[in-house]
Structure formats: structure tokens, C-alpha cells
Amino acid sequence: MNSHALGLSLPLWSVLPFAGLLLAIALLPLLAPWFWARHYGKVSAAFGLPVAAWFLFNAPRELLRTGMEYISFLVLLASLYTISGGIFLRGTIRGTPGVNCAFLGAGALLANLLGTTGASMLLIRPLLRANAHRKKTAHVYIFFIFVVANIGGALTPIGDPPLFLGYLKGVPFFWTVTNLWGCWLAVTGAVIGIFYALDLLARRSEEGSEGPGPPPAETPERARFSVEGGWNFLLLAAVLAAAFLPPPVRETAMVAAAIVSVWKTPARIREENGFAYGPIEEVAVLFAGIFAAMIPALLILKARGGEIVATQPWHFFWGTGLLSSFLDNAPAYLAFFSLAQGMGGPSEVAGVSAPFLRAISTGAVFMGACTYIGNAPNFMVRGIVESAGVRMPSFLGYMACSAAVLLPVFALFTWIFL
DSSP, rough: OOOHHHHHSEEEEEEGGHHHHHHHHHHHHOOOOOHHHHHHHHHHHHHHHHHHHHHHHHHHHHHHHHHHHHHHHHHHHHHHHHHHHTOOOOOOEEEEEEHHHHHHHHHHHHHHHHHHHHHHHHHHHHHHHTTTSSSSHHHHHHHHHTTTTTGGGGSSOOOSSHHHHHTTOOTTTHHHHHHHHHHHHHHHHHHHHHHHHHHHHHHHHHHHHOOSSSSSGOOOOOOOOOEEEEHHHHHHHHHHTTTTOOTTTTHHHHHHHHHHHHHHSOOOHHTTOOSSSHHHHHHHHHHHHHHHHHHHHHHHHHHHHSSSOOOOOHHHHHHHHHHHHHHHHHHHHHOOOOOOOTTOOOOOBTOOOOHHHHHHHHHHHHHHTTTTSHHHHHHHHHHHHHHHHHHOOHHHHHHHHHHHHHHHHHHHHHHHHH
């Protein structure tokens, strides 16, 4: 049975394991954090394994195809995460509004080469050190999540997991930068501009209430800026080049680059970076369940997409974005990508209309910033910042911040671009 016939034959209730797993990911860390921390792997397996077992006996080709996509997805994330953890930026930089904007702009560019995860892990600790002398800094790290952990990674398949999944589905590597650079520049520029105004107000408020800070004689000696483990940038370039290779050579080259990084990078550099494999292990376990559980949903959407009323690009932007916000942007991208493939009509790019694909891509990448659970780096950044003693907003508090800043920007983006 081919994929189309299988998608038509699957009952709608077959998507329940996928929906259940995504709800568990969204709610259990909030409602039962102690249970989730100990048993998230069991939860992922409980939803994913039954679906995988059914496809193993009834449609093994679909399971094999999904398994290969999962391996490619995980190898990319793990290699970027591991290699970027071997680069340590040392130096004393004072976090003025201009300097903080420079961090965000640099992070937005680096996210397309290191991935949003790699760029976030590389820059968050130097940003913390740069703003350690300030009292009001939570907004700095909220905007860091907006820009570096999400919006910035819209230009290459390396940048954000949804775009890499699109590349695996047949979207040309350079399609994103060619077609999304205007969207990226407008939204990134708007968000950084809003941040500059807010950070300037926060800095003036601090100076007005507490003075400009200690006199120069009391300021600690400034360390010169330097990069340790900088040769890891060559390995990151190797990972980027490997993306053009066919599987399994692509994955082999990426794994080899990560192994060389671990082997050759002094352990003290990773220790100073606070590097640990826990976050990528959690991603590996959770996405194993997600990739398995979502097979029926993707097949049904691809086969029956024409039955769903979504006729305009903005429908796909907001649909993909809302699903990305409250669940995760990688499966949200695949769900609406499959929906667009099943609608018929023009299919300029990998079976999808180019305006629809632009809307799906920007919706997934941009709106992953709306909640802590929208993209993998969001929670990772929050954890690092809170471990440094900075109080971050609660889940609902962060949502309120993102709604106030991002929703007007996205509404304007919809009017201009979609």
C-alpha cells in the first residue's frame, strides 16, 4: 500500500498518541515537574512505541523512512550542540543597550551557521557576564530567546530544526535564504529595535534610582576578549558542508566532526562553558517518541489535506505558528507541510506552493519564540539564566511578554508579506 492509500485508510483516532504525547510535553513539566524529570523517557515510549510497532508489522517502509529522518535530525542537532560547547568566549564586556543589541544581531546571524541551539549555548554565558553588573536584566534574556533561540535561525536549514526537516523532505538548501531573507531582516530588525528602546529605558531607570554604578577605581580589572577552542569553528564549517552530502555520508561526517571536537577540545573549556549532555539527551528521547507517534498524523494530512479549509498563506503562517507555540515547531512544520502537499494546486517546492512554504517556514521559526516550549533552546536558555541567579518569568509570564512584543510584529508581518 502506498503512502497516499495508507493515509486515506488510517482512522482519525490514530493521531491520538501524537496529540497525547505533545500535550504531555506541554503540561507535565508544569503540573508535575518531579515526575517529568524522572520519567519523561517512559512517557515518550508509552506514546511512541505502540505506533512504531503497528507500522513495523503493517507499513515497515514508512517506519524506516521516519527512522532515517529522525537520525538525520538528531545527528545535526547533537553535532552542532557538541561542537559549539567546545568554544569559550572570554573577556569583559559591559552590557549597554548597544552592546546587548550587538549580541542579539550577532546571535541572529550565527544561528544560521551554528543552529539556534548552538548559537544560544555559545552566547548566553558571555551575555550573562556582560550584564552581571546590572539589576534589571530579565528582559535581556527574554529577547535573547526571541531572537537568537528562534527568529534568527530562519535563513538556512542548519538554523532551526523545522527547516532541516524541510530540507530532508526535498526543499533545496538555499531556498530559505533566497526566499526568506526579507522576512528575516524585517522581523529581526523590528524585535531588536523594540529591545533597544526597552533596554535603554531599563538602563536609565537603574541609573536614576541607583546611580551609574561604581567608580572606575572600584571596577574589576577587565579581561581582554579572546576565543578558546576557536578551531571548533572549522568543525562547524565541516558540519555545514556535510549537509550537502547524501545520506549516510552526511550523518557520518557530522558525527566524525563531533567526535573530533570532544577528542581534541580540552575538558576545562567545556567545564567553563557549563557543558553537559543532559539537554541533548532529553531532546533525543522525546523526539524519538514524537517522530514515531506523528506518522499517522502526517500521512492523513498529506492524503486528506484538500479537505481542510486553508486557502491563504496567512492561514498557514498562523496555523503553523500557533501549533509551534504551544507544542513544538518541528512537528508543527511537518504537520502543515504535509497538509500543503495534500491540497493540490501549484507545487513549486517539494510538492508545496512557494507562498505556502514561506508562510509555514516563517510561522514555525518565528512563533517558536512565543512560549518556553516552542523550541528546544528556550528552556535551555531559561535554565542557564536562572542558574546564574536571574529570575525569569513563569510560563504564563513569559507568554504575556511574548504576546505583548511579538504578536503586533507578526500581525504587521502578515499584512506586509503574506
